[in-house]
Amino acid sequence: MTDSECSAVASSNRLGNTVIRFRFWLRNSAITPSKLSRGRPGVMQGMESLHQRLRLVVLVATLGGAACRPSAVPPPQPVVLAPRLVPEPASTTITGGAPFDLARTSNIVVDPGNAEVAAIAEMLAAQIRRPTQFPILVSTTATSPGAIVLRLSGAPASVGDEGYALTVTADSVRLVANRPAGLFHGIQTIRQLLPQDIESEMGSERSTWQIPAQNIVDYPRFVWRGAMLDVARHFFTVREVQQYIDLLALYKMNVLHLHLSDDQGWRIALNSRPQLTALGSVTQVGGGQGGFYTQQDYQNIIRYAAARYILVVPEIDMPSHINAGLIAYPDLGCSARPTGPYSGTDVGWSSLCVDKEATYAFVDDVVREISGITPGPYFHIGGDEVQTLTHDQYVRFVERVQGIVNKYGKKMIGWEEITKARLNPTTIAQQWKSDSATAALASGAKLILSPAQKIYLDMKYTPTTELGLHWAAYVEVRDSYDWDPAAYIRGVGEKDILGVEAPIWSETVRNIGAVMYLALPRMPAVAEVGWTPQANRTWDGFRSRVASHAPRWNYLGMNYYHSPQVPW
Incomplete structure (x- = not known):
């Protein structure tokens, strides 16, 4: 063939390749012939005619191209997709070398004598074994080329306790960290790669x-990258909570805040106050049987989370949002309505009698017993939306409860309203609706940012989405992603912020599928806000990367919102 003829064939080849990709996409997409033709007479006939012409183009390109090929054709190089990591790492360098091929003979290598690191390695091995059917052993020596190596040495000091360094070559994957948490976060990166x-x-x-x-x-x-799950308004089983923990772990979140009590239900059993669950756990929003966690259930959740380097923070909301507790102890109540089982959604009307000494004996029992079965250093007292107390009554209550929490070795956390009181430097205020939380800074306290207009994940995405509320805002994916915590509140800088936390209140959320729908894809957005340096974050970069995670969620059986802002 002449040069001009070969040039023409090359153009046909490019068209042929496009055709092949189109046909591959058509076979593997969700578009079926019935969908294409529904309501469109003649579409299927037109598609068949198009297919016949496309097959002819491919045939011509294939036959003609044979005469233009050089006698020696180099072997094709592996096609390697660009990383689609969420959160975006602090630093990534694509070296351009040959990729690492995971093989049946690959194994995971750890240092001897560290059971915690071996457990992390086994989690990665189990993840790989299921789909690959490779044996993937965990050992202290490389049994063959192609090992994944996990070490608690060799990482830069700058990555701290939760960071890691990962080196991928054709011969090995080498993951190093200063602490086990860093290795665990690193295996989530390997998993996503x-x-x-x-x-x-x-x-x-x-x-x-x-x-x-x-x-x-x-x-x-x-250091605080959290999610809150309201198990009081609707109850979630231990397994459902564990499923949520799995999602948080995949995106390097490290705190699960459990809202364990509210007007509708008291969800944790206490030996010192058994009537709390006997009488206070029997309903939920909209009716239904409610439920509660035994102390063994609660500790199972804590252990499951700890194995994934997630800290569980318990919240008992008081002095308001306390109706379920007052069903068991009505003499402690100074509510604006009669005490009894409640399945509605109004807030602010229930209250402890903060001028009674018996109230503080009750609080002492609750804090003491829950603190005793919670390894983490925090106890959340709620403290929000109090409508039945005077300012002075509220302040006295918060300051006295702060002392009780500290007495049992915990640091107190409360919603932003607690900043009306004098706070200890170890106390943490959780911002949610205003800049009033900045008052905590005067005492040296830190802030957790949970702005409702950005990361309250129980807010509807749009007016047309079914689940969620919209009293704060309609919160699309970009709203949850495109903000900088260090620039969100005037006068609050990065040094003042412990981190971010995304709540899901459960007024409209009845099961884990609904939780996932509200969390995905907004929770990965919050994870990146909390993890990735601000200079590394762009909305266009995130929306492209998170789109590639939808097949993962499908494999994991996780429901998600198909946001039009994301190029799925």
Whole structure:
């Protein structure tokens, strides 16, 4: 063939490749012939005619191209997709080298004598075994080339306790950290670098499992990257809470705040006050049987979270939002309505009698017993939306309860209203609706930012989405992502902020599927706000990366909102 003829064939080849990609997409997309033709007469006939013409183009390109090929064709290089990590790491360098091929003979290597690191390695091994059907052993020596190596040495001091350094070459994957938490976060990165069907519970037909060659140095921006789950308005089982923990772990979140009591239900059993669950756990919003956690249930949640380096923070909301507790102890109540089982959603009307000594004996029992079964250093007292007390009554209550919490070795957290009181430097105020939380800074206290207009994940995405409320705002994915905590409140800088936390209040949320729908894809957005340096974050970058996670969520059985802001 002449040069001009070969040039023409090359153009046909490019068209042919486009055709092949189009046909592959059509076969593998959610579009079916019935969807294409529904309400469109003649569409299927037109599609068949188009397919016939496309097959002819491919045939011509294939036959003609044979005469233009050089005699020696180099072997094709592996196609490696660009990383689609969420959160975006602090530093990533794509080296351009050959990728790492995970193989049947690969194993995970750890240092001897560290059971905690071995447990992390086993979690990664189990993740890989399911879809690949590879044996993937955890050992202290590399049994063959192609090892994944986990070490608690060799990481830069700058990555701190939760960061890591990851080096991927054709020969190995090497993950190093200063602390086990860093290794755990690093294996989430390895998990995301592998093809999406690594999340499949079933075997995969994939023949290659590649990780692009690269170097990553990564660490979190904030030490508190939290999510709150309201188990009081609607009750969630232990397994449902664990499913939520799994989501948080995938995106390097490290705090689960459990809202354990409210007007509708008291959800944790206490030996010192058994009537709290006997009488106060029997309903929920809209009716239904409610439920509660035994202390063993609660500790199972804590252990499950701890294995994923997530801290559980219990909240008992007081002095308001306390109706369920007052069902058991009505003599402690000074509510604006009669005490009794409540399945509505109004707030602010229930209250403890803060001038009674018996109230503080009750609070002491609650704080003491829950603190005794909670390893973490925090106890959340709520303290929000109090409508039945005077300013002075409220301040006296908060300051006295702060002393009780500290007496049992915990640091107190409360919603932003607690800043009306004199706070200890160890106390933490959780901002949610205004800049009043800044009053805490005068005492040296830190802030957790949970702005309702940004990261209250129980807010509707749009007016047309079914689940959620909208009293604060309609909160789309970009709203949850496109803000800087250090620039959000005037006078509050990065040094004043412990971190961010995204609540899901459960007035409209009845099961874990609904939780996931409200959390995805907004929770990964919040995770990146909390983890990634502000200079590394862009909305366009995030929306592209998070779109690639939808197949993972499908494999994991996680419901999600198909936001039009994301190029799925």
